[in-house]
Amino acid sequence: MREKEEVREELIQLVLFKLGEEEFGVNILQAREIEKLDQGLTRVPKAPSFVEGVINLRGEIIPIVDLRKRFGLTLPPLGYDSRVIIVEVDGALVGMLVDAVEEVIRIPASAVEPPPPITKGVDSQYVSGVAKVGDRLIVLLNLERALSPEESKELAEADLSE
Amino acid sequence: METSEYLRVFMDECREHLQTLNSSLLALENDPQNKEILNAIFRSAHTIKGAAATMGFNKMADVTHNMEDVLGLLRRGDVEVTPEIINLLFDAVDLLEILAGGIPEGREADIETAGIVQRLKKYSTREELTPSTRDRRRTLELRYLKEEQEQLKKLLTGEKKLYHLHVILREECLLKGARAFMILREVEAAGTIVKTIPSTKELEDERFRYDFIIGLITDEPLEKVVDIIRRVTDVKDVRGEEVAPDKLPEERRGSGETYCFAVQKEKEDEPSAPVATAQTGLTVRVDIRKLDDLMNLVAELVINRGRLQKISAELQHEELEESVEHLNRLLLELQDDVLKTRMVAVEHVFSRFPRLVRDLAHRAGKQVDLHITGIETELDRTVIDEIGDPLIHIIRNSVDHRIEPPEERVAAGKPATGQLSVSAHQAGNQVVITVADDGRGIDSKKIADTALAKGYITPEQLAEMTEEEIINLVFLPGFSTSEEVTDVSGRGVGMDVVRERITALGGQVLLSSVPGEGTTVMIQLPLTLAIIQTLMVQVGSEIYAIPTTLVDQTISVARKDIKILRRQEVTMLRGEVLPLVRLQDVLGVKDARNPEYEELDVVVVRHGERRVGCVVDSLLRPQDVVIKSLGSYLGNIPGIAGATILGDGRVALILDLRTVAVA
Numbered sequence: 001m002r003e004k005e006e007v008r009e010e011l012i013q014l015v016l017f018k019l020g021e022e023e024f025g026v027n028i029l030q031a032r033e034i035e036k037l038d039q040g041l042t043r044v045p046k047a048p049s050f051v052e053g054v055i056n057l058r059g060e061i062i063p064i065v066d067l068r069k070r071f072g073l074t075l076p077p078l079g080y081d082s083r084v085i086i087v088e089v090d091g092a093l094v095g096m097l098v099d100a101v102e103e104v105i106r107i108p109a110s111a112v113e114p115p116p117p118i119t120k121g122v123d124s125q126y127v128s129g130v131a132k133v134g135d136r137l138i139v140l141l142n143l144e145r146a147l148s149p150e151e152s153k154e155l156a157e158a159d160l161s162e
Numbered sequence: 163m164e165t166s167e168y169l170r171v172f173m174d175e176c177r178e179h180l181q182t183l184n185s186s187l188l189a190l191e192n193d194p195q196n197k198e199i200l201n202a203i204f205r206s207a208h209t210i211k212g213a214a215a216t217m218g219f220n221k222m223a224d225v226t227h228n229m230e231d232v233l234g235l236l237r238r239g240d241v242e243v244t245p246e247i248i249n250l251l252f253d254a255v256d257l258l259e260i261l262a263g264g265i266p267e268g269r270e271a272d273i274e275t276a277g278i279v280q281r282l283k284k285y286s287t288r289e290e291l292t293p294s295t296r297d298r299r300r301t302l303e304l305r306y307l308k309e310e311q312e313q314l315k316k317l318l319t320g321e322k323k324l325y326h327l328h329v330i331l332r333e334e335c336l337l338k339g340a341r342a343f344m345i346l347r348e349v350e351a352a353g354t355i356v357k358t359i360p361s362t363k364e365l366e367d368e369r370f371r372y373d374f375i376i377g378l379i380t381d382e383p384l385e386k387v388v389d390i391i392r393r394v395t396d397v398k399d400v401r402g403e404e405v406a407p408d409k410l411p412e413e414r415r416g417s418g419e420t421y422c423f424a425v426q427k428e429k430e431d432e433p434s435a436p437v438a439t440a441q442t443g444l445t446v447r448v449d450i451r452k453l454d455d456l457m458n459l460v461a462e463l464v465i466n467r468g469r470l471q472k473i474s475a476e477l478q479h480e481e482l483e484e485s486v487e488h489l490n491r492l493l494l495e496l497q498d499d500v501l502k503t504r505m506v507a508v509e510h511v512f513s514r515f516p517r518l519v520r521d522l523a524h525r526a527g528k529q530v531d532l533h534i535t536g537i538e539t540e541l542d543r544t545v546i547d548e549i550g551d552p553l554i555h556i557i558r559n560s561v562d563h564r565i566e567p568p569e570e571r572v573a574a575g576k577p578a579t580g581q582l583s584v585s586a587h588q589a590g591n592q593v594v595i596t597v598a599d600d601g602r603g604i605d606s607k608k609i610a611d612t613a614l615a616k617g618y619i620t621p622e623q624l625a626e627m628t629e630e631e632i633i634n635l636v637f638l639p640g641f642s643t644s645e646e647v648t649d650v651s652g653r654g655v656g657m658d659v660v661r662e663r664i665t666a667l668g669g670q671v672l673l674s675s676v677p678g679e680g681t682t683v684m685i686q687l688p689l690t691l692a693i694i695q696t697l698m699v700q701v702g703s704e705i706y707a708i709p710t711t712l713v714d715q716t717i718s719v720a721r722k723d724i725k726i727l728r729r730q731e732v733t734m735l736r737g738e739v740l741p742l743v744r745l746q747d748v749l750g751v752k753d754a755r756n757p758e759y760e761e762l763d764v765v766v767v768r769h770g771e772r773r774v775g776c777v778v779d780s781l782l783r784p785q786d787v788v789i790k791s792l793g794s795y796l797g798n799i800p801g802i803a804g805a806t807i808l809g810d811g812r813v814a815l816i817l818d819l820r821t822v823a824v825a
Binding site for chain 1: 794
């Protein structure tokens with residue numbers, strides 16, 4: 001009994017998703033919901049290039065970020081399994097476009113290790129840690145950084161200067 | 163409602179009343195004789211007392227209760243308003259604020275209240291201990307204002323005489339209000355009551371001690387009238403005297419020595435709620451976010467209705483169509499009602515102005531009378547929150563720059579006191595707010611000179627401009643006349659900021675002026691920001707909404723009429739050169755079709771003095787849309803005013819083409 005409680009305290013729940021073939025995870029506490037992208041996106045002129053557009057989520061306008069563009073990954077176009085994970089970052093709702101949402105898993109917090117400089121092509125500033133689950137290596141995203149509007153601006157400027 | 167909900171409502175109410183207490187006490191300090199202010203203070207303290215007691219916040223209830231006692235004495239004039247008392251009341255309010263500080267955690271802050279309570283008690287009990295004050299106050303006298311004297315003299319003809327009847331009730335009399343009413347009724351049967359002290363209203367409300375004086379005009383003998391009163395139960399004594407028409411005691415207005423005629427309007431000893439309902443109707447406080455949520459839900463319903471309508475049209479099912487139609491009507495009503503709940507009276511903003519004008523006038527050494535009308539005019543909450551600053555700026559300009567100092571006014575043959583009026587009224591789905599003064603007006607020549615010197619206009623343009631157009635140049639960015647720069651408050655922010663703010667709200671601002679006679683600033687605002695009128699246009703596969711406030715007109719331009727002038731596409735519109743902008747270039751639309759068209763649809767956008775033609779693929783329809791923010795993540799994107807949700811659930815962006823117009 002006591003042992004069980006101890007274990008529970010140390011567990012974290014992750015939503016696992018795929019960008020290409022790589023597995024990523026976000027803490028379930030930050031994920032609001034998962035949507036299929038069945039409505040058209042509305043492009044927003046002059047928004048950062050990785051902002052694909054906005055959608056209507058029950059009356060609220062939600063910006064959709066293409067993480068693959070954000071991380072500079074070159075990947076095939078979105079397919080049937082593509083999903084939007086709506087997350088809350090700094091009080092704002094943002095949708096993350098991913099290639100597939102796989103499952104929700106529980107892992108012991110102790111399984112999370114600090115990120116190496118570059119993980120699967122993603123800059124370590126966007127990564128909060130990596131978790132080994134069996135033989136799978138899951139990259140845990142630091143959403144505040146990965147989606148930060150400030151960072152976005154820098155990148156948008158970089159895009160413009162190219 | 164959960165307890166926490168009650169707590170929040172209580173907190174809101176408390177905060178509001180504490181604020182009233184603070185500001186009213188400040189006002190009372192400057193105007194110690196003002197009963198209205200005292201009444202406002204009393205009501206706020208009373209409301210807090212009631213609410214705190216209900217919520218079980220006993221310390222707050224105790225402090226306010228004791229404040230009330232002291233305030234009651236002040237209102238009755240038993241105790242004079244002294245700096246000492248005002249300081250004590252301020253201390254009590256500070257204490258209340260500290261106590262209220264703990265309420266978000268569900269209990270009052272832990273602080274000792276006994277000190278303040280004792281100091282308050284000292285005043286309320288002192289009254290009993292010093293009967294001399296009471297006696298002085300108890301010497302009732304019935305006096306008449308000049309106008310009243312005139313009227314009385316007209317009434318006193320033939321056998322008619324004026325009696326002053328001093329009625330004294332027994333101290334043990336229970337329903338003295340009812341007694342007084344009975345006496346008045348009896349006396350009324352014998353003649354005409356011209357005045358009583360305290361007023362009849364106060365008598366009926368039992369707001370008197372044990373005696374009152376009736377002024378009666380009658381042709382009956384004095385003894386008979388006195389006898390009538392004596393017969394009423396609980397009357398201890400009646401002293402009657404005849405007053406000669408030429409010896410009427412005169413009341414000087416505002417003299418603190420006698421009771422003023424009907425000074426108190428509100429009942430004091432009943433719970434404040436009935437008083438409030440009598441004036442404003444039953445109200446409920448609601449968090450503005452809840453209303454926003456409600457708005458969103460309604461908007462969603464509207465969208466779903468669209469889908470239903472489409473399905474029922476396809477199915478051609480009569481009953482379904484009927485019920486969808488019914489649903490439609492209900493929804494429109496619902497939308498209307500929800501919008502109305504967000505409306506707030508402009509009073510919320512206007513109430514700051516008297517103080518503002520007084521301070522400004524004082525500082526500038528000017529005399530200004532402020533007239534405010536139309537305070538009940540309602541605007542959407544979001545608009546209300548935004549118009550305060552621009553209005554303050556306009557008023558400040560009027561007092562600082564346009565209304566002349568007294569000497570200058572007199573020299574110009576005007577009254578020394580300047581007149582400033584702020585008024586609001588609704589016109590269609592707009593609200594018009596006007597700020598007018600009778601100051602020196604705006605010197606259009608000066609404006610024109612500055613505009614020329616700063617290169618805003620060319621001499622040729624100036625030649626074609628009307629007086630009004632010239633005056634409205636002050637709204638150009640960075641424009642300010644030298645006169646304004648030398649003045650203290652005119653530096654920095656100009657009228658361009660005012661215009662910026664107003665147009666951001668979807669409104670317009672217009673300036674008109676007659677030199678030497680005054681200036682009028684007229685602001686037109688939409689009733690609500692939540693819904694705006696737009697023109698839907700299509701560019702490529704994308705649909706955009708353009709607010710109609712920016713749209714001057716829509717025209718059709720043949721390709722052959724487009725010329726290139728300094729690498730810019732232009733066309734002629736009624737003799738003027740109209741620059742053209744392909745919207746796809748501004749918005750980065752890749753599949754626009756208009757380059758292939760022979761006839762182009764053009765939306766002419768007007769921003770200030772500039773007009774620009776925006777070329778689109780097609781004009782779709784005018785549509786009222788519910789405006790939504792793009793959210794804090796995207797923040798402010800230049801050229802995009804917001805977004806709206808179309809009937810099919812897709813998002814369309816609302817363009818802010820002012821940036822295009824100034825580019």
